[in-house]
Every structure is written in C-alpha cells, then in structure tokens.
Amino acid sequence: MIDWEDIVARHGPAVWRTVWRLLSNDADALDCYQQVFLDVVELSRRETILDWSAILRRIAINRAIDQLRARYRETSRFDSQTDASGVAGVTQDPSTRLVQAETAEKLRAAIAALPPRQAEAFCLTAFDQWTYREVAQRLKIEPSAVGMLINRARKSLRESFAAVAPPSHGSRSNES
C-alpha cells in the first residue's frame, strides 16, 4: 500500500516550487499542486512508480503548462495572472515589480504556445535543472534529440518573446 502522506510530505515542496514558478499565482498553483498528486494516484493504478521525484516533477511541469495554455486560451492575450511579489529582484517600487512580472508573464505565454514536448523539455531543463540525459530517459529519446528539442524551443520562445511589443508604462510614470 502506498504511503501517500509520506509521498506528499517528501515531494510536496518540490512540486510546489515547480508549479508556482510556472504559474506565479497562488490560487492556480494550489489547484495545480493538488491535481498533480491526484494524477499520480491515477498513474499508480496503471504502473509501478520507481522514481517518485522524477515522475511528480514531470507531471507538475505538464500540468502547469496545461494550466498556462488554459489561461491564455481564456484571456487570448497577455493579461497578467502573476504575483509580482514573487518576481526576481523584488523592490518596493510597484512599477519595477510590474515590469518584471510582465516580462516573466510574456515568457509564460510563449511557453504555453510551444508544442507539448518542446515545452516540457525546455521547462525541465530551464527551471527544474534536469540534465539532457535525465530528460532523454524520461521522454524516451536520445540525448542528442533532447538538445535539438530544446534548441528549437528556445528559438521559438525567443522569436515569440521578441514579437511581443514592450508594455507601455506611461500611465504609471507618476505613481507615488
């Protein structure tokens, strides 16, 4: 019998970091976090899970990407859903925080538009620090193919990212 309490206790923090980094929104991350663990219950009925950490982080990435896709399908544009307080280089200046939040949000939107395997491979390496070998094992492809997958992802992301005009912050210039 699987000790779910132990699974959640041991892997919950890593799953949380993964989903929150991609979603940057507590409510979405909580929903996603929960869904990851319910998904792994379903998966455990079909197969024996040997590496809980790897499978949970992979499910987390994919669920978070699914949620990003749903987010951008719903809004059809780069409306921010992010928590600016979680953005790197946090300052007390709301304008700076917003710029940082929007920059990260553009990347999220671009990730959501990637083909599924490219998005997964990119996120696993860029945000979860997986090696090419680990990605290759989990995606059941050659390590060299992982490199191509990620390069294509990065090229697409950079193009998508560049295609989006910088946000205008003129209306906030006098805030105090």
Add this chain to the structure above:
Amino acid sequence: MSIPNIPNPDSDVPRPDPFEQAVNAMNEARIPSPPDAEFNAKLVRLMQADEHQITLGWSQKLLKGAIKMKFSTKCMVVAAAALFVMFGSLIFRGGNSIALADVLAALENIRSATWTITTEIETPQGKTISRGTGISLSPGRERIETMVNNVTTTTITDYVAGKSLTLEAQSKKAISITFPAGKPDQNPGNKIEGFRQMIAAESRSTLNARDLGTKTFGDQKAIGFEFAMSVGVIQIWADSQNGLPVRIEMDAPATSKLHEILSDIKVNPPIDESLLELKIPEGYTEQKLGFTGTADPESMLIKLLEIIAKHNGSRFPDELLGESGINSYISKLVKAIDEAHEPGSEASNQAKIQLAGTAAGAIAFASSLPKESLDYWGENVLLGAKETPILRFQHAGKSRVIYADLTVKDE
C-alpha cells in the same frame, strides 16, 4: 543565476537578451511557502479516496467540486450574498432582518427546509441577538420570522425575482425592497442555496476545511467540518448517518460582526407555499425601497472608494481592508445619512439601501481578492489625482489597476 546545461544558440550575443532575463527572473522568483500540513492532510485524504475509489461523502464531494469553481464566480456569489447582510444590519438595526441573507446551509438535493435561527450582530448601536424560524424553498424563496423585544418581524424574499417584503407586526409597516436578481449561478438564493454556492465558490479556502469530529445535538449524532472562507468561517454539522445538515454556524467579520446559527434543520418537509407569497396584508403601510446601483462588484468597490474619499476630505482610506480600510468607514457613512435624514424615514432608508448594497458588494469583493496579488497604494492619495494608481488586483483572469481618478485599466 545562469541556466546550466543548455547550449545557447545565440552565443554570439555578448550579453543576456530580454528572453534570457525573463528565464532568469522565473528561476530566481521568490517562491511562497508550500501548502501547509492541514492542506496536505486534506489532499492525502482525497488521494486515498481516489486510490480505493471510495464513494465520497457529501463533504468530500463538495471539496472536489469546489476546486473547479472560477474566482470570478466566487466574487459574484460572495458579493451578492453579503449584500443582504448589509441591508439587514443597516436598515433594521435590530438585526432581525439579517434573515434576508447571509449565511447558509445545504445539500444539492435539498428543495425545502425549515430551521431555527439565532443571529448575533454587532452594529454601531450595539450588539443584538435575535431568534426566529425560517423556511427555504428552491428556487430562491425564503421566509423568516424573528422576534425582538416582543415585536415579530417577517421577511419574505424571492431572490429569483429580486424582491423582498418585510412586515413589522407592531407598527403595521411593510417595506418592499427590489434588488438586482443576478444570473442564476450568481444569485445568493435562500440560505440553503446560498450556503451551497458559497462553499462551491471557495476554491482554495474550501480546501482548508478541517474536521471538527463528532458531536451530539439532542439525540442526533453529527459530524462537523469548518470552512475558512472569504466572508468568514462556517461550521457545518451533518447527520452522521445520511450526511444532511443539522446545524450551521457562521462568523462573518468581513461585512459586519455577525454570528449566525441555523439549528434544528429539517430537510425537504412539505411547505405551504402561500407562506412565501410577497403579499402585503391589509392594514399595513407600504414603503418601497430599491437598490438601483450597479450589481458589478468591481464597480461597487470603485463607487465605495469614491464615496469614502468624498466623505474624507478627498483622501482615500489608508488601507483597503482592516482597521483603517473601507470597512471602517461604514458606520461613519451611516451616521452621515442619519444626520442628513430623519432616521426611519423613506429617504433615510433609501440612502441606506444604496450604501448597504454598494458597501456590501465592495467589501465582499475586496475580501475575495487574492491577497498575494493585491497592492494598495491609496494612503495619502487624493481623489482625482491623475495617473496615480491606488489599487492593483487580479480578477477574472486579468490584472486590473484602479487609479485615483477612478479610472480602471487592464495591465
């Protein structure tokens, strides 16, 4: 922090481009604390139930169903429900018509119910306790009779039609109120329906529900759950045999200091529908009131900020919610109405209806906004200041900013 193990196809670029900076920003993001042990315990219970494909109890069904609800729905439901709490607390002062709204009770298959109600409410005039009996009949109808100081007050409400009638036996006064009925899934409904909707709409918070164990009420053994929600804390005690609610308690500090208990709940008894007709008895004098403001909670918040600023020397509140927040101004605004109009007069009651509707929706909306993405900068900002943001929040999938000139923009 750089990204390891990833060859950069644009290696001739001498310094990080915006794309790389965005990747780094996400990598260096400050991640909030993971869900706490209580949340995880609930999650584990759901996982165990899923693993063994256990038939879920009603409370677990509520939890699972609640997860799918959208935040925007939550805001609308909470705002609408809270609106009537405010009507009661401001118009009738005795707390008896608290009956019109707030709190709850419920299961999806309950069509009718009877119950007794005890309400404690703290108003600017002091603490009032009222007791009464109630009838709920779906869709959206309700009758509550309360007695305060030997005066019986009956409130009959049809939430679908957007009408209510309050009859005061001693003074033979009938107050008819019209209000925005709203869409079916946004309508607070009667207490049973309202409770169900509020639970279902509380995605995150509902997951914070905790077991209260078992308790015996009379000869009925019940299991209890407590839900921390945007509008307050709700405890539900359900028959341990059939899962039907027998007692519901709610504390709602966000809109007013309210403690309400629905007890002795009887589910699906036959109901005499004539008791729910909005008909004024002979000999009563009618006073017609209506809430004519917007039913959109975001607009209600903007309107309340404007009202407060105009009352406060053009200054916005120091904080959105709290001791110096929008909620702290309600009693002052009521006092201003009482100074401008004779208390109890039609003009006074109408002004209070407008204030109550706007304030309840605004406070409930503000209380429902995700705290982690809420920024308030209104302190020391004057109404009308150009290009000066006072509030940023997430709503309906958008990042919204309200400015001091009361314009609102998407970001």
